[in-house]
Every structure is written in structure tokens, then in C-alpha cells.
Amino acid sequence: MDLTRTVYGTWSGGRFMHFGEVLEEERFIQAIQLAYQSGIRTFMSADVYGAGKADEMLGTALKGIGRSTYSLVGTLGHDFYEGQRDGSKGYPRFTDPSLRGPEGYADFLQHCAEKSLERCGSGHFDLIMLHNPDERGYTSDAVWEAMRSLKDKGLTKQLGIAPGPANGFTYDLIQCFEKYCELIDWAMIILNPLEPWPGSLVLPAADEFGVKVLTRVVDYGGLFHGDIQPGHQFRPGDHRAYRPAGWVERGLEKIERMRPIAEKHGLTLLQFASLWNLAHGPVESVVPTFMQEAGEGQRPIEDQIRDLAALPAHNPLTAEEVAEIARIGDNTGCMILKGASRRHDSSDRPDEWAMREDLAPLAERWGLESIQ
Numbered sequence: 556m557d558l559t560r561t562v563y564g565t566w567s568g569g570r571f572m573h574f575g576e577v578l579e580e581e582r583f584i585q586a587i588q589l590a591y592q593s594g595i596r597t598f599m600s601a602d603v604y605g606a607g608k609a610d611e612m613l614g615t616a617l618k619g620i621g622r623s624t625y626s627l628v629g630t631l632g633h634d635f636y637e638g639q640r641d642g643s644k645g646y647p648r649f650t651d652p653s654l655r656g657p658e659g660y661a662d663f664l665q666h667c668a669e670k671s672l673e674r675c676g677s678g679h680f681d682l683i684m685l686h687n688p689d690e691r692g693y694t695s696d697a698v699w700e701a702m703r704s705l706k707d708k709g710l711t712k713q714l715g716i717a718p719g720p721a722n723g724f725t726y727d728l729i730q731c732f733e734k735y736c737e738l739i740d741w742a743m744i745i746l747n748p749l750e751p752w753p754g755s756l757v758l759p760a761a762d763e764f765g766v767k768v769l770t771r772v773v774d775y776g777g778l779f780h781g782d783i784q785p786g787h788q789f790r791p792g793d794h795r796a797y798r799p800a801g802w803v804e805r806g807l808e809k810i811e812r813m814r815p816i817a818e819k820h821g822l823t824l825l826q827f828a829s830l831w832n833l834a835h836g837p838v839e840s841v842v843p844t845f846m847q848e849a850g851e852g853q854r855p856i857e858d859q860i861r862d863l864a865a866l867p868a869h870n871p872l873t874a875e876e877v878a879e880i881a882r883i884g885d886n887t888g889c890m891i892l893k894g895a896s897r898r899h900d901s902s903d904r905p906d907e908w909a910m911r912e913d914l915a916p917l918a919e920r921w922g923l924e925s926i927q
Contacts, residue, residue, distance in 0.1 A: 556626045556681055557713075558741070558769065560833065561863050562597040562842035563590040565613050568856065571604035573794045574777070575846040578856070580612065586845065587616035589857055591625065593864035599628040599842060601686055602671040603646055606635045610674035618676055627677055630717050631667045632686035648905055650691040650698060657697035661704045668710045682741055684715040689905040692716075693727040693894075699735045706738075715741030715769075721906065723892030725753050726914045729760040729921055736764035746770040746838070747779065748813060748831045748884045749806050753892055753926070755881075760921060761837040770832045773843040778806045779828040780859050782848045790849045812883050820871040825862050830870045834877045892926065 565571065568578040568586055578586065587598065600613050610629075617625065634654055638647040647654060649663050668683060683705055685692055692698050693716075702714050716731060718724040722745050732739060742761060746754035750772065761768050776795050777783050785804050789796040810824065817827035829841040843863060847856040872880075891898060893906045895914055902908035918924050 556596075556623060558626050558628065558682065558767075558840045559595070559597045560840055561595045561829075561866055562599055562628070562769065562840050563587060563595050563860070564771070564842045564844065565598070565600040565604060565609040567845035569846060570612075571609050572844075573792050574844070575790070575793065575848045578847060584612055584616045586856060586860060587613060590860050590864065591617070591620060593861050595860070595864050596624065597626040597628065597840065599630070600671070600675065601630040601633075602667055602674075603633040603635055603686070607670070607674050610671050614674055614676035622677060626681040627675060627679075628682045628684065629668065629671050629675070629680045629711070630684045630686035631664055631671065632688055632692065632717075634663070636666070644905075648687070648689045648692065650689055650695070651905075657695065660695075660697050660701035664701045664705055665708065665710070668705050672710065679709060680711040682713040682715055683711040684717040684741065684743060686717050687719045687906070688716065690727070690895075690902055690908045693724075693731045694734075699738055703738055713740035714738050715743065717743040718894070719743075719745075719906075721893045722750070722890060723753060723896075724894035725756050725892055725923065725926060726910070726917060727894040728757050729923075730914065730917055732757075732760050732764045732766055733917070736766065739764075739766050741767045741769055743769040743771055743842075745772045746832050746835075747773050747775045747828050748880045749775045749778070749809060750886055751881045751884055752887045752889070755835065756921075756923065756926070758835055758837050766837060767839045768835075768837040769840040769842060770838055771842050771844075773828050773832055773841045774825060774846075775806060775828070776802075777844070777846055777848065778803065778810060779824045779843070780846070780848075780854075780862075781824045782854050782859075783807075787848075788850070793849075809883050813880055816872070816876050816880065822867070822871075823862050825859065826866050829863065829866055830872055831877060831880050834870055834872050834874075 568583045633646040634649040635646045744754040845859045895910050897910045899909045
């Protein structure tokens with residue numbers, strides 16, 4: 556079964572990423588079951604979330620449900636088996652030279668896939684994505700031969716790449732499409748009406764190389780759920796509290812300018828954002844984050860799930876409306892991109908590295924010369 560238009564990610568619910576209220580285990584599992592019952596039929600996990608706990612809870616939620624009735628997506632790439640967690644930076648990528656060399660990539664990924672499937676209660680994934688790769692993950696033939704072996708061994712039907720955790724990796728992702736398009740079926744990027752940049756920069760390359768796109772952060776930190784108002788107080792530790800001051804108010808002001816288009820078509824804000832994403836050719840699936848906002852009187856997370864599940868089958872947005880929404884939400888240059896960048900002289904971090912010489916002709920081919 557291929558991915559459906561709507562996807563549920565196990566980072567929802569606040570247990571494995573810090574936002575809003577943390578759902579108790581029983582409610583977390585019930586939320587996944589509600590998603591299935593409501594018509595969301597693709598479920599995505601990352602083996603590193605809770606060092607396997609997210610997989611286990613997903614497996615519990617889907618136990619007894621016919622495997623042919625849903626699509627299962629796994630993401631692999633962090634080594635929490637042998638690697639040591641580095642505080643908020645998390646676990647190292649499996650390609651860290653201090654852990655293993657290229658000769659060990661295939662065995663490690665096979666081990667991770669098998670353990671993740673065991674926790675999820677399935678014999679195969681429909682898609683395995685390379686999760687938050689470092690520079691080697693984008694450029695190493697050994698990495699992608701190791702990914703190929705997962706498919707050859709029947710552990711997955713398809714392969715993909717999921718850049719992160721922050722935004723960017725534009726040069727690296729496009730080069731990865733060019734080099735490994737034979738292997739890459741899917742890519743996951745950040746995209747929503749308030750963040751058309753830089754995610755939209757990779758869409759032409761995805762279209763040319765036949766890569767389907769799954770978009771995350773569709774909700775823009777929860778604003779498109781409609782539950783956050785100006786002056787909202789985030790709980791201590793909520794990762795959204797570290798965004799630049801005023802981001803909520805600026806975002807809501809732009810949403811108000813977009814709202815007439817949503818209301819014209821009878822769409823909720825989340826449906827509006829999802830359909831805007833899906834109006835872009837290669838984009839075939841959306842995976843928002845469902846979050847139970849802190850405080851009394853907040854809408855239950857279950858309503859957010861039902862909202863996405865009720866996404867209209869027909870996309871009513873016209874090409875002119877899609878362009879107008881992008882104009883209102885234009886955020887070009889709002890951040891320095893992760894991955895390859897001209898601002899780095901060396902590759903000292905797993906998500907930032909120096910611009911490689913072989914990226915110069917790529918930038919010219921795809922009109923990215925001005926992207927820093």
C-alpha cells in the first residue's frame with residue numbers, strides 16, 4: 556500500500572517532542588486508533604523516538620488491524636544502540652566515523668529495520684526513509700547501497716530521505732535526487748503556507764526525478780490548528796518557545812489575510828494549509844503535528860485528528876489562489892539554511908557543512924546561486 560494523502564506521525568502528542576501537554580500512554584495509543592478509524596491510513600514513526608518506544612506504542616495501537624489496510628513508514632538514521640546521546644543534540648548519526656566505517660552501514664541499517672519492524676508488529680515497511688542524514692548520508696554511495704539492501708531483503712517496498720531536524724538542506728537534497736534518483740521514491744520536507752521557502756525550491760527537482768514528496772510542519776507550529784491566539788503562553792520546555800519573539804502574532808496576521816480564501820471554499824485552517832501543500836505537483840501527502848495545547852478550554856487533540864481526516868477529496872484551490880497564498884506567506888531569506896552553506900568553512904556539525912565545489916554547477920542548473 557502506498558502512502559495516503561493524510562499521514563499520522565508518532566511525534567504527535569508531545570511524548571517524544573516537547574510541545575503542549577504530554578498525552579498519557581493510553582490516550583496516545585487511542586489517538587492513533589482514532590486516526591485509523593477516522594480514515595487516516597498512513598502511519599509514520601522514527602526508531603529513535605523514545606529509543607524505540609514510539610514504535611512500540613504504534614505497534615500496540617495497530618495490533619489486530621489488517622496490515623493491508625494501512626501504510627507503514629519507518630525512519631532510520633540515528634544510532635541509539637551504540638551511540639551516546641549528546642544532550643539536546645540527540646543521538647549521533649549512524650555514519651559517524653567514531654561508530655563505524657562504510658563497511659558497517661548495511662548491517663547496521665538492517666539491524667535497525669528489523670528491530671523497528673518487530674516493535675511495530677509488522678513484517679515490512681511500505682517506506683523506509685533515511686532520517687536526518689549528515690553530509691555522508693547525502694553523498695555516500697555506501698549509504699545508498701545500504702539503503703538499497705533493505706529493499707532487496709524485503710524489509711521495505713520503497714526508499715526515501717527525510718532531511719532535518721531544522722529547515723534547509725536544499726543543495727544537498729537536490730544533489731541527492733540527481734545522484735540516487737533510481738533509489739529514492741519519497742522525500743519529506745517542511746512546507747506550509749507560512750513557510751513556502753525554502754521547501755518549494757526542491758519541488759522542481761523532485762518533479763523531474765519522479766520523487767514523491769511528503770510535507771511535514773503543515774500546521775506551522777500549531778497556528779493552522781486555530782488553537783493559538785496572540786500572547787499564547789507556551790509551557791516551559793515547549794520547543795516553540797525558542798522561536799523568535801512575535802512569531803505567533805506575525806503568523807496569525809498573515810493567516811487572517813489568507814482566511815477569506817479558506818472560508819470561500821468552506822475549509823478549516825488545517826485543511827486549507829494541507830490542500831495548499833497538495834496543490835504543488837510532487838506533493839502527495841501531508842503529515843501535520845497534532846498537539847494538545849496547554850491551558851484550560853483548549854480544543855482536544857482528537858478534534859485536530861478528525862479535522863485532517865475530513866480533508867476534502869477534491870482540491871478547490873485555483874492556481875491563482877495558490878500563488879496569492881504564497882505571496883502572503885512569503886518568508887524568503889528568513890533563515891540561514893542547514894546543510895551545505897557558503898557561511899561554513901568546515902564540516903564540524905552533523906547538520907551544517909561547507910559548500911562543496913561540486914554544488915556550484917548544481918546551483919546554476921536549478922537557479923540557486925543566491926541561496927546562502
